[in-house]
Amino acid sequence: MHQLDFDIVVVGAGLVGLAFACAMKNSSYRVLVIDAGEPPIFDEQDIDIRVNSIHLASQAFLETLGVWPIAVTKRACPFRIIQVWNSTGGFIEFSAKEINQTHLGHVVEQNALTSSLVAQIEEISNVELKFSAALASINEQTDQIRLHLENGLEISCRLIVGADGGNSVVRRLSKIPITEDSYHQKAIVAQVEASEPKRETAFQKFLTSGPLAFLPLTDGTYSIVWSCTERRARELRDLDDDVFGAELSEAFDYRLGDISLIGRKVSFDLRKLRAHAYFMGRVVLVGDSAHVIHPLAGMGANLGLMDAAALYETLTGHGNGALTDHRMFRRYERWRKSANHPVMMLMDALNSGFGSSSDAIRGILGTGLTLTNQVHIAKRTLIRLACGISGDLPEIAKISTMNSDTQKDTPN
């Protein structure tokens, strides 16, 4: 049997695993990335139905990796304004100007990001990639850990980075306990066209049945994420395209005129998941394998990218003994849990508060939005949170020009 030996094996070539592996070009470690699927391909003609809103800190990280200049040419759409409102008339608008930036984030197709990362990694001598390589089992020994793949390949290494998503096999095999719950919601994702589009603006409406987001795309169309109860999602899925467009226009208060569906709709089950530990023995978790959150506010991939940046910094900030230093992984875990958990709790609170069956609660939250819209300091705090530029960021994800601005708490 063929056997390979590496310092680090990253299981999962999603956005987070690839970003971590790409960052490791600055290290002396030999790294292998394996993925059960095929290599990602960016389709020049067709828009990938899965898009991510990438915030400023994630952009800074991808810029440092040299990946952003490639990804941004692949139909990445900047947005300068975010408008948020709810069914009781509460309204808030965030603008990039308020934090002296040109934009608040970019909407980028998933394949645009992952294919750019793969292209970059292919140029790196100490990082290898293997697709169609699914992890089946692991066997931890005193001085190494062995991975057995479904295709019969055996690999040994000193550290496994579990970047294999919400259903992480690495996490299950390492017996890391989790807390998991369904939101009893599904997200309908689709590309739509509006009769009165507004360029470079992202929108979020909090409906009682769940949040509805419109993310702008470069061709003037939008990617929508309509989170709703499972029953409502089934109804929406079965509607004719015309009726779906009419219901969507109404649910969105005709803010962009009449909306029509382009292509198909896809639905995702929504759940929350929290790994109790981010490391165990010779295994460390990043991204969705450690935490799955509600897609409202589009933070999941962004949190994962910050995990990747933090793990890179944790490993490279220490000598070669780093791969077995548990105190160091504990620091990584504390760092990332203290960043991830408050965001997860905030997403839960927003989803349940704005989705409350109580008119009074929704009314209070709506008034809160409108009042916050008038208080510059509070608003700037929220904008920083949405852009990922607050808190204890990895150095590699810091925006130097923004730091001086964001430290000022004076109103505009």
Ligand SMILES: Cc1cc2nc3c(=O)[nH]c(=O)nc-3n(C[C@H](O)[C@H](O)[C@H](O)COP(=O)(O)OP(=O)(O)OC[C@H]3O[C@@H](n4cnc5c(N)ncnc54)[C@H](O)[C@@H]3O)c2cc1C
């Ligand atoms: C509807 C929706 C909209 C979203 N919108 C946003 C947004 O706008 N912004 C944002 O930041 N986040 C968003 N998210 C969240 C975001 O998509 C995820 O947080 C992110 O994709 C997680 O990345 P990951 O690399 O950790 O995992 P994944 O993308 O799930 O990648 C895991 C990889 O591991 C591989 N794998 C799995 N098992 C194995 C195995 N046994 N062996 C080998 N490989 C394996 C898989 O093939 C896959 O490539 C959204 C989520 C949803 C559902």
